[in-house]
Amino acid sequence: MNNDIHSVETKIKMGSALKELIKTKSFQKITVGDVVAFCEINRNTFYYHFENMYDLLYWTYEQEIKNILDNYQSAEANILQAFDFILSYIDSNILLCQTAYESLGENELKNMLDRDLKLFVASSINFILENNKKAISEDFRNFLIFNFTTMLGGQIVWYIKYNEQLDKAKFLDYIQIALFGSLEATILEASKKNL
Numbered sequence: 001m002n003n004d005i006h007s008v009e010t011k012i013k014m015g016s017a018l019k020e021l022i023k024t025k026s027f028q029k030i031t032v033g034d035v036v037a038f039c040e041i042n043r044n045t046f047y048y049h050f051e052n053m054y055d056l057l058y059w060t061y062e063q064e065i066k067n068i069l070d071n072y073q074s075a076e077a078n079i080l081q082a083f084d085f086i087l088s089y090i091d092s093n094i095l096l097c098q099t100a101y102e103s104l105g106e107n108e109l110k111n112m113l114d115r116d117l118k119l120f121v122a123s124s125i126n127f128i129l130e131n132n133k134k135a136i137s138e139d140f141r142n143f144l145i146f147n148f149t150t151m152l153g154g155q156i157v158w159y160i161k162y163n164e165q166l167d168k169a170k171f172l173d174y175i176q177i178a179l180f181g182s183l184e185a186t187i188l189e190a191s192k193k194n195l
Helices: 002-022 032-039 043-049 053-075 079-092 094-104 106-132 138-161 168-192
Strands: none
Touching: 002 032, 002 043, 002 053, 002 094, 032 043, 032 053, 053 079, 053 094, 053 106, 079 094, 079 106, 079 138, 079 168, 094 106, 094 138, 106 138, 106 168, 138 168
């Protein structure tokens, strides 16, 4: 157990190093040597945990997404507050987000987001159902989770890609109307039709 904790701490340390190094160098120019020097560890330790720099980037970004969603769930924020939290994270960590987008590719980033956003969308559906005292079938609920997760992941990637050109407040309004407004309307309509 102690080795597991130490192992996770070492990975977190390397992820933090990567986030710091991205502030001064492009990802393509950051080497394993840069990370191990920053962390004051040896190369074998790096390769014990990660195959290469892309593996470290993937793990780091995946952990960041998980932390965002964990914080959302523990704060019991409403849907829009949670999405605002996600966009604020992107704004504060734009270099890491854009590096993940550019280095891992749009499809891989969407896949990574989709896995974790399913919980967010499922919680949002539950909130809408409870708030409106409605019910839908499990089959239709799964249909909504799949479709709205895909749409939400696409919007987050779009926000990362065009971050400098977008007005966050306006983008939040668009998301509230187009995505969450349509999710609620869909749930209400499905409930009427006993779907």
